[in-house]
Amino acid sequence: MRKSLILACVLGFTALTAPIAVALYWASREALNAEMAYAGSVADELLRRSVAARQQIYLALDALGRAPRGDCSEPTLSLMRELNMGLSYLKDVGAVRDGRLICSSMGRYRQGIPLGPSDARVSSGVQIWRDVVLPYAPGLHLNLFEHKGWVVALHPDFVFDLALRDQDTTVAVLIGAPPMVLQSRGPIDAARLTREPSSASGPLELPDHLLVFRHSPENNLTTMVAISRVGLHARMGRQALILLPLAAIAGLLLVAAVALATRQRLSLPGEIRLGLKRREFHLHYQPVVDLQTGRCVGAEALLRWRRPAGAPMSPDLFIPAAERSGLIRAITAYVIDIAARDLPVLLAQQQGFHLGINFSAQDLETEGSITHLLQRLREIQAPPGSLVVEITERNVTDARAAGKQIARLHDRGVQVAVDDFGTGHSSLSVLAGLELDILKIDKSFVDAIDAQAAASLVLPHIIDMAKTLRLFMIAEGVETETQADYLRERGVQFAQGWLYGKPMPLDDLLDLLRTQGRAWASRGHGLPV
Ligand code: C2E
Ligand code: CA
Ligand code: CA
Secondary structure (H helix, E strand, C coil), rough: CCHHHHHHHHHHHHHHHHHHHHHHHHHHHHHHHHHHHHHHHHHHHHHHHHHHHHHHHHHHHHCCCCCCCCCCCCHHHHHHHHHHCCCCCEEEEEECCCCCCEEECCEEEEEEEEEECCCCCCCCCCEEEEEEEECCCCCEEEEEEEEECCEEEEEEHHHHHHCCCCCCEEEEECCCCCCCCEEECCCCCHHHCCCCCCCCCCCCEEECCCEEEEEHHHHEEEEEEEEEEHHHHHHHHHCCCHHHHHHHHHHHHHHHHHHHHHHHHCCHHHHHHHHHHHCCEEEEEEEEEEEECEEEEEEEEEEEECCCCCCCCCCCHHHHHHHHHEEEEEEEHHHHHHHHHHHHHHHHCCCCEEEEECHHHHHHHCHHHHHHHHHHHHHHHHCCCEEEEEEEEEHHHHHHHHHHHHHHHHCCCCCEEEECCCCCCCCHHHHHCCCCCCCCCCCHHHHHHCCCHHHHHHHHHHHHHHHHCCCCEECCCCHHHHHHHHHHHHHEEEECCCCCCCEEEHHHHHHHHHHHHHHHHHCCCCCCC
């Protein structure tokens, strides 16, 4: 019982926490996947723009390359203007001589604008200046790309004006191999991130950042998007916040399912205890008839459970459960009390009537049940022979102890019947050593009478044995006249079964006795004392 309770608690706890744990895990995975997808899409878009910008740069440089080197004539300036207007990423197009910008689509610069040393030169021979501010365009930080005296100015915003979701996202365009940061936006130093060893391949999880790269080898370009983990955790938290209530509901549903399952498994003894307290149990009585006269001379008390919720439960289920959980003595006491209340009513209706009640092993092993029974019988001044205690063979585990208890019962005129005879594994010697009064022939032997089954070969032996031991016999489960005839012919005195009546409420039994008439009652066909 305690083990099952612990198991139920563990199950309940798991049922409650597992969905929450799963939700948290799921939230973090979902958030991570969403972040990766988001970063991937930003990196894709950035690469698309970078490739487009590069193509425009090369297109412009190629177009200008057809004019004489360093030419600032009107047709060349006009070409520059055309290119500048037609290529969306370009801010300006011009000519360079001796490290100075001498003209551009904006006009000629007599002195020339010194560009200073370049920041990088890529394999195609293009020189790059980053973050250049030209005097005729103050406030614009441009990137310049120069090849063979022609120069193209690009405003990084054209590439970078991505509507980034978070302040904590860093984006970068890398050029060449090993990649060099051409331009970056965001709170962290992209150069530091791109030093990571696997920056050239798929997503990279750094302690404080998630990195996603996209490559265009033919354009010698790489883009990188870095998402800070701080922001990621905040978003995971928000995701979890949405999922947690759902997880809690799922957890509670699971707990309810576990509780229901364990209630069904665990609580039968609990339900029995409660049923006893609420007096949900009552007795039905099954008539026992004299086979010679067909008259009802007694009854067996059989316990019924009227549960307020749920289907009626057979004693075949709740009696073993009560036996296992130690509740059977409380049940027996309950049965004794009802039987002691009803017996005087039955005796008033029919003298010599006898009532059988069922005892379990524990009722015989200890004194309590028998003491209780004898006390009640004294109170109602039950005549000798009016009560029969039915015990089964398997209940007699300690023949000596049982013998003592049986002697106590006999002292008070209570008879003892051995129930379900032939089904237990009792040795005849044990039974022979006990002072029994009645042998109840089990229904299985009675059933065999009609079926001509092998068991029917055993029945004559049981009957002979009962006769030898001078026991009265009650045949159980008699359902047909054929069975009744057979039993009568072989000297079985009493029978009970559906042929004579199913277990019934007290009032029905009293009605049955009444219809038998007072004449029969006065002749006294009860069991001998
Ligand atoms: P049992 O003592 O052998 O009781 C006889 C069972 O056979 C009863 O089932 C009864 O309804 C059924 N029966 C009687 N005549 C016929 C028939 O002609 N045909 C068929 N098919 N069945 C018949 P029930 O009431 O379900 O009781 C089952 C068992 O539960 C009893 O077997 C007895 O071992 C136990 N039991 C019932 N009430 C009590 C009780 O108050 N205390 C204890 N300790 N055990 C009880
Ligand atoms: Ca019985
Ligand atoms: Ca029986």
